[in-house]
Amino acid sequence: MDRTPLDLTQDAALLTAQLVDFPSESGAETPLADAIETALRTLPHLTVDRYGNNVVARTHLGRAERVILAGHIDTVPIADNVPSRLDAEGVLWGCGTCDMKSGVAVQLRLAQSVPEPNRDLTFVFYDNEEVAAHLNGLGHVAEAHPDWLRGDFAVLLEPSDQQVEGGCQGTLRVLLRTKGERAHSARAWMGSNAIHAAAPILARLAAYEPRYPVIDGLEYREGLNAVRVEGGVAGNVIPDVCTVTVNFRYAPDRTADDAVAHVREVFADCGVEEFVVDDHSGAAMPGLSHPAAVDFIKAVGGTPQPKYGWTDVSRFSALGVPAVNYGPGNPHLAHKRDERVETAKIWACEERLRAWLTS
Structure with missing residues (x-):
């Protein structure tokens, strides 16, 4: 079990592996939440808040638009697939590689490496997404601190194979x-x-x-x-x-x-x-005609797809924040014993989001 402090300057694929090696099944996220909070508090351009095992970090640059990048830090039960393993073909194996610690790694890399984005940013890392709705950490934050989640547009870095997925069931x-x-x-x-x-x-x-x-x-x-x-x-x-x-x-x-x-x-x-x-x-409408969504799709490319499954896009929609799903990893590999992600897709996702936030 890895307890080495998170190094947010390292390659996103290596950071994904380190996150996977922090076991964080639903209900047992405290060590990983601690590590994420500690790492983010070293970044002077962010204000960091915590509620339970949910960590929220924000810039305050006075930009015209605020974007939320969100991801859950819990996984389904481990199935003899931790620690992580990187093979010769550049595929990273392990519980949570796809759903969704590669997306969380991209969030953390952007938090560290984009101190002056073209939009103000809110990074949300939350617990208990993989279990009953009443336990969901994003829901708890929305109830206790709705001001932390105010924004104009949200991207949930759920695995989508780098395709924009609109709404959710x-x-x-x-x-x-x-x-x-x-x-x-x-x-x-x-x-x-x-x-x-x-x-x-x-x-x-x-x-x-x-x-x-x-x-x-x-x-x-x-x-x-x-x-x-x-x-x-x-x-x-x-x-x-x-x-x-x-x-x-x-x-x-x-x-x-x-x-x-x-x-x-x-x-x-x-x-x-x-x-x-x-x-x-509840479900969430696609909302792809919203100007922020149009700009995002133009920036990252691809053809939007429907989301087959429920995600916290629904919670953002209920808060009045239009949102999409976009992250590395094939969603069909989520929760499987042979869960895995191609490292090239982690890097590509990070670079597309970085370009969107800095162009």
Whole structure:
């Protein structure tokens, strides 16, 4: 476990490796947050604040525009993929290389090496992004210190393979419960099987046809899926409760209330006796027509893509700050045991952002 102080002057790929070697699974980010705060406090052009394991650093140059560069410092559980490993082809392997310590490394390099940007900058490093929404550190900062997050435009350095990704899907998790009556399985006619009662729910899911709406020229793909089924008491008991956990990934043209109403409607006649919203994070519109977004896309190049998944672009959108996803790393490699990132893409991302902030 690396506890060497972070060296923000080193190559971004080497800095990524050092960040990976600070294990920081969700809920255990303190050592890494300490290291980031300590390193940033050595930079005289930044004001550094901390709230919990969330670190915010800002310039105060009086520029006409303020841009926020944000990234989470936690990872999913380590899967025998720490410490990091750099292979002969220039690929860096390890937990968090893609999601999203390479993006965090780019943030830190820019914080150190761009003391007089053409826009005022806010750097946000936050915890608990990979877990339930109520634990999310960016949300905690927004509630306690909303002034720290004021800005005109935000870039979330989530892995996007250096493509601008607009908006994000909403994610809704619902518990659908059916109920019955317990009985001895030898006398099943004396009870009512709650698992059997869940069959209409599963049939409705299997037949569900998702929408593919086009918003601001980007096609989003919705999905409604069972992600867990729980029921049963013992091998000789007719179960009296069954819970089907359903995840709805929805396009940003739906509000949070619309999403809940839609799921209720889908299962309205399926014998659901309890409908419980277990977790919910709203979607964000692309916002690519905003002048700051137009300038950003022109600067970094590429063709904007929709974001398949939820990111904290949604939180910035709720704060009135237009935001996009843009970072190194292939998002399809996030959370995998063989998670990895090409070092060339880390360098390229850093240089494109540096050019945008200094031209």
